[in-house]
Amino acid sequence: MSAPRPYNLIAELTYRCPLRCVYCSNPLGYRAVRDALDGAAWARVFGEAAELGAVHVGLTGGEPTLHPDLEAIVAGAARASLYSHLVTAGTTLDRDGLAALARAGLRSVQLSIQDADATASDEIAGTECFEAKLAFASSVRELGIPLTLNVVLHRHNLARVAEIIALAQRLGAARLELANAQYQGWALRNRTALLPTRAQLDAAAREVTRLRAEVRDVEILFVLPDYHRDRPKPCMGGWGRQSLVVAPDGRVLPCHGAAELPGLEFWRVPERSLAECWSDAPGMNAFRGEAWMPLPCRDCPERAVDFGGCRCQAFALTGDPAATDPACSLAPAHDVILRAREAAAEPATAFVYRGSQ
Amino acid sequence: MSDLEARLRAIGAERYHHRHPFNLRMHAGQLSREELQSWVANRYYYQTRIPLKDGLILAKSGDPAFRRDWIGRIHDHDGTPDRQGGLELWLALARAVGLDEQRVASLGDVLPGVRRACDAYVEFVESHDLLASVASSLTELFAGDIMGERIAAFEKHYPWVDADGLRYFRSRTVQAPADARYGLAFVVEHARTREDQDRCAAALERKCEILWGLLDAIEHAHAVPRFARAAQPRLDDPEPLVVLPERAVKLSGSAREMLALVDGKRAAIEIAAAVRGRHREVERVAGDVHDFLDEMVRLGVLERGIRS
Numbered sequence: 001m002s003a004p005r006p007y008n009l010i011a012e013l014t015y016r017c018p019l020r021c022v023y024c025s026n027p028l029g030y031r032a033v034r035d036a037l038d039g040a041a042w043a044r045v046f047g048e049a050a051e052l053g054a055v056h057v058g059l060t061g062g063e064p065t066l067h068p069d070l071e072a073i074v075a076g077a078a079r080a081s082l083y084s085h086l087v088t089a090g091t092t093l094d095r096d097g098l099a100a101l102a103r104a105g106l107r108s109v110q111l112s113i114q115d116a117d118a119t120a121s122d123e124i125a126g127t128e129c130f131e132a133k134l135a136f137a138s139s140v141r142e143l144g145i146p147l148t149l150n151v152v153l154h155r156h157n158l159a160r161v162a163e164i165i166a167l168a169q170r171l172g173a174a175r176l177e178l179a180n181a182q183y184q185g186w187a188l189r190n191r192t193a194l195l196p197t198r199a200q201l202d203a204a205a206r207e208v209t210r211l212r213a214e215v216r217d218v219e220i221l222f223v224l225p226d227y228h229r230d231r232p233k234p235c236m237g238g239w240g241r242q243s244l245v246v247a248p249d250g251r252v253l254p255c256h257g258a259a260e261l262p263g264l265e266f267w268r269v270p271e272r273s274l275a276e277c278w279s280d281a282p283g284m285n286a287f288r289g290e291a292w293m294p295l296p297c298r299d300c301p302e303r304a305v306d307f308g309g310c311r312c313q314a315f316a317l318t319g320d321p322a323a324t325d326p327a328c329s330l331a332p333a334h335d336v337i338l339r340a341r342e343a344a345a346e347p348a349t350a351f352v353y354r355g356s357q
Numbered sequence: 358m359s360d361l362e363a364r365l366r367a368i369g370a371e372r373y374h375h376r377h378p379f380n381l382r383m384h385a386g387q388l389s390r391e392e393l394q395s396w397v398a399n400r401y402y403y404q405t406r407i408p409l410k411d412g413l414i415l416a417k418s419g420d421p422a423f424r425r426d427w428i429g430r431i432h433d434h435d436g437t438p439d440r441q442g443g444l445e446l447w448l449a450l451a452r453a454v455g456l457d458e459q460r461v462a463s464l465g466d467v468l469p470g471v472r473r474a475c476d477a478y479v480e481f482v483e484s485h486d487l488l489a490s491v492a493s494s495l496t497e498l499f500a501g502d503i504m505g506e507r508i509a510a511f512e513k514h515y516p517w518v519d520a521d522g523l524r525y526f527r528s529r530t531v532q533a534p535a536d537a538r539y540g541l542a543f544v545v546e547h548a549r550t551r552e553d554q555d556r557c558a559a560a561l562e563r564k565c566e567i568l569w570g571l572l573d574a575i576e577h578a579h580a581v582p583r584f585a586r587a588a589q590p591r592l593d594d595p596e597p598l599v600v601l602p603e604r605a606v607k608l609s610g611s612a613r614e615m616l617a618l619v620d621g622k623r624a625a626i627e628i629a630a631a632v633r634g635r636h637r638e639v640e641r642v643a644g645d646v647h648d649f650l651d652e653m654v655r656l657g658v659l660e661r662g663i664r665s
Contacts, residue, residue, distance in 0.1 A: 007605060055589075055591060055598065055600045055605055056600055056603075056605065058603075081591075083589045083600040083601075083602075085602055085603060107587070107589065107602070108587060108602035108603075110602075110603070144586065146586065146587035146602050148602055148603065174587065174602070174657070175602065175603070219657075
């Protein structure tokens with residue numbers, strides 16, 4: 001099969017992070033993944049990605065600013081003409097450091113904030129960091145770098161979307177991603193602590209619709225989560241279809257979580273070329289296209305819209321990565337989702353922080 | 358003053374186009390000759406829609422006394438055997454600012470955003486009842502003042518405009534307040550319920566929005582588009598696109614051609630002229646260019662600057 005063009009490279013520079021967010025999307029086994037690529041190795045990855053057709057690189061992690069070669073990495077992205085986008089928690093880099101990255105060619109920044117309320121925000125992050133994030137946002141805007149604010153939504157902060165939108169305005173964000181938590185990895189461990197009810201979501205959605213009409217200076221993104229939508233999300237825009245992830249150890253993956261799927265063989269840079277890892281690794285081809293799809297996906301008119309949903313979620317909830325995503329109301333295992341929805345009306349359980357056993 | 362009148366006047370104070378940046382620049386003498394000409398040529402399309410709108414309003418009323426008064430508005434615009442109408446006076450203004458009267462009358466250069474705004478006014482009146490339609494005409498409450506300022510501004514800042522051209526403004530300093538008095542009395546008399554008053558306020562707000570949109574379209578046509586700082590154009594790629602934070606915009610061949618003309622020096626109207634020069638066979642191509650550039654601004658690909 002000839003591989004599609006990966007427009008977007010997701011470069012996970014390191015899984016290390018000072019925060020311990022209860023919905024971290026890093027694999028549960030993140031500690032075992034070493035940082036194997038230095039600045040020069042990443043620069044080679046970027047050059048190869050550009051040849052494959054990538055135009056965009058998200059520098060993420062973990063906390064990507066903990067990589068010692070970050071400035072060289074940003075410069076490498078600029079040399080490859082990739083649009084570099086730093087995804088950070090904003091607690092580790094001072095203004096001078098950020099200015100150096102801007103000089104090296106950094107194009108845009110996404111800052112994660114956990115809530116509009118300092119105490120609640122720090123409680124989700126598992127560490128005191130809210131004020132540092134606000135200061136970081138000011139530095140981003142003072143340097144004239146386009147800022148996206150990302151706030152993961154769950155049952156504890158959905159009632160505060162108006163305050164979150166006001167915060168995004170105050171910080172001068174051009175975009176606000178109100179990202180409903182995706183229940184994989186640490187978020188799945190914390191599902192009964194986080195999953196909101198449909199009524200909570202609907203109230204927040206109404207608030208967002210109302211404020212979108214008023215707020216002209218911030219683009220607000222809000223998508224109902226798959227747990228409450230009866231249709232799966234188009235995860236990554238399709239497996240191995242338009243985005244490629246390079247993990248800190250050089251493993252080339254179709255998404256952040258695929259390394260945890262059993263029986264899939266992925267390849268690493270620099271042992272092999274990025275093109276080989278993307279096109280030919282058996283794991284990369286395992287769920288590409290539609291040949292792998294079970295019924296009812298195989299005949300479903302929506303398979304071109306959602307690409308069969310999320311393989312990691314299928315595995316986490318059914319034990320079979322090739323199963324129909326249980327988020328879909330047509331999935332044999334959909335009752336798992338229905339039970340989770342019911343549990344959302346129960347009192348929240350205690351948080352399990354990232355890194356806890 | 359009734360509560361309703363106060364409410365309507367407050368809407369005008371806040372939203373009437375006397376506060377639009379383009380109008381402020383006009384009255385401060387900051388418009389270039391091209392901008393002033395463009396305003397005259399485009400605003401003529403609005404003038405041509407007024408009698409259509411008033412004809413629709415006439416057809417909504419069963420009251421001969423109302424119709425006898427309201428039909429005067431059509432005479433004011435279209436003229437009578439012994440009196441020049443507003444349309445003719447506006448064409449005199451077009452001549453006075455150095456435009457070809459026939460070219461203006463042909464409506465061939467009307468910007469798509471101006472056309473949409475003016476058509477939206479006619480459609481509004483078409484789809485609303487008599488009360489809301491009359492309420493939408495109440496921007497006339499604020500027109501008398503703006504005309505007075507405009508005459509002074511033209512005489513002071515644009516001495517190259519022949520004084521004969523200002524007769525339209527002079528005629529409106531009398532007509533607009535008289536029309537507004539009649540319209541206001543009608544609305545105050547007939548909007549008895551809270552719901553009707555709300556509908557009248559909404560109609561006036563909508564009309565202010567339409568006039569504002571008209572000036573937006575003219576202002577944007579003379580602004581100089583440039584790539585936003587957040588945008589990375591890749592026009593020479595085999596598959597041309599513009600990369601933005603967390604997304605990219607794919608470009609068709611014609612989109613690429615238009616963006617290739619964005620150099621931070623050409624105004625939108627000059628880009629449109631250049632594209633029209635290359636594609637004379639395509640109808641309304643210039644209008645499409647303006648719509649395309651507006652869409653690129655909306656997507657964050659371009660931003661607008663004022664020519665320095």
